[in-house]
Amino acid sequence: MVRTMSEDATPQPKHQGLIVVIDGPAGAGKSTVARRVAGALKLPVLDTGAIYRTVALAGDRAGVGWGDGEGLAALAATMPLGFVAATVAISGRQEVWLGEEEVTDAIRTPHISDGASRVSSLPPVREALLGLQRKLGKSGCVGEGRDLGTVVFPDADHKFFLTASTPVRAQRRHRELLARGGDVPSEAQVLAAMQERDARDSGREVAPLARAEDAREVDSTGATIDEVVAQILQHVDGS
Numbered sequence: 001m002v003r004t005m006s007e008d009a010t011p012q013p014k015h016q017g018l019i020v021v022i023d024g025p026a027g028a029g030k031s032t033v034a035r036r037v038a039g040a041l042k043l044p045v046l047d048t049g050a051i052y053r054t055v056a057l058a059g060d061r062a063g064v065g066w067g068d069g070e071g072l073a074a075l076a077a078t079m080p081l082g083f084v085a086a087t088v089a090i091s092g093r094q095e096v097w098l099g100e101e102e103v104t105d106a107i108r109t110p111h112i113s114d115g116a117s118r119v120s121s122l123p124p125v126r127e128a129l130l131g132l133q134r135k136l137g138k139s140g141c142v143g144e145g146r147d148l149g150t151v152v153f154p155d156a157d158h159k160f161f162l163t164a165s166t167p168v169r170a171q172r173r174h175r176e177l178l179a180r181g182g183d184v185p186s187e188a189q190v191l192a193a194m195q196e197r198d199a200r201d202s203g204r205e206v207a208p209l210a211r212a213e214d215a216r217e218v219d220s221t222g223a224t225i226d227e228v229v230a231q232i233l234q235h236v237d238g239s
Contacts, residue, residue: 015041017140020236021148024162025198025209026113027169029220029228030144033162035094036229038142041236046137047083048145048152049116050096051129053107054081056115058098066115069122076128083136110177110185110193117197120146121204146201149212158236159215162228168221170194 020037024030031047038045055076056066064071082097096104106112119125133152137143145152149159164172170191177184185193201209211217216235220228 015043015140018043018158018236019137019140019153019156020142020158020160020232021153021156021215022142022144022160022162022232023146023149023209023211023215024144024160025146025169025201026194027173028162028164029172029225030162032225033220033228033232034142034144036225037232037236040229040233041142044141045094046133046141046143046145046148047094047096048129048133048143048148050083050094050107051081051133052120052125053112053116054079054096054098054103055125055129056112056119057103057107059119060112060115066118067122069124072119072122073124073128076125105180108176108180109182110190114193114197117200121200121206123206126206146209147207149215150210151207154212158232159212160232160235161211161215161217163217163219164221166195166198167191 018041020041020043022030022034022037031049034045034047055072058064058075058079059066059068059072062075064075066072080097080099082099084095084097094104095102096107107116130152133143133148137153143153143156149156149161170187173194174184174187174190177190198209218228218231223231
């Protein structure tokens with residue numbers, strides 16, 4: 001079951017039905033950039049990473065192992081997932097709900113991040129969620145993930161692959177974790193975990209992290225969020 005609300009994302013006529021996808025590795029800035037681009041285009045955000053993170057969290061809580069593809073696929077098909085995009089323009093974030101509980105922060109811990117990477121490598125889970133992702137984005141969206149341009153929306157109107165150097169990505173992720181508080185791993189630990197996840201995401205047999213042949217690469221290593229967003233919007237509106 002999926003519940004969605006997107007009061008701040010009524011499409012402008014020019015962008016009605018437009019599908020823009022932003023793929024890339026962890027820490028490249030996809031979530032922030034996707035939210036800003038979606039706000040400018042008046043389109044809803046499709047955060048596929050949040051979907052896999054929620055499956056990982058639900059599995060963790062239900063005692064379903066992150067290697068149990070069939071069990072997690074069954075869980076994914078029935079979990080009460082909800083996105084509330086109405087807060088994006090105000091707070092800069094999209095709420096994620098599991099039933100009546102908001103899990104926006106709970107799915108962003110290092111533990112669940114690792115679980116999401118493991119869960120997303122399982123063919124039964126990816127198959128179970130493919131239709132859901134397409135359903136959520138078919139009326140127009142700015143999607144962010146790892147295989148949107150290659151698998152989920154191969155015919156998307158605009159494709160981008162957002163990247164940055166691994167040390168910079170690790171530094172950004174470490175700052176995010178510090179801002180949330182709690183028990184935060186060192187930057188070196190974040191870097192090591194990110195390198196391991198990159199290798200796993202890029203090397204998996206099903207829907208690996210990869211740049212679509214027709215995707216425009218955007219390197220955010222030395223760029224501000226505003227500069228990256230402006231570059232993407234310029235390409236979307238100028239094409």
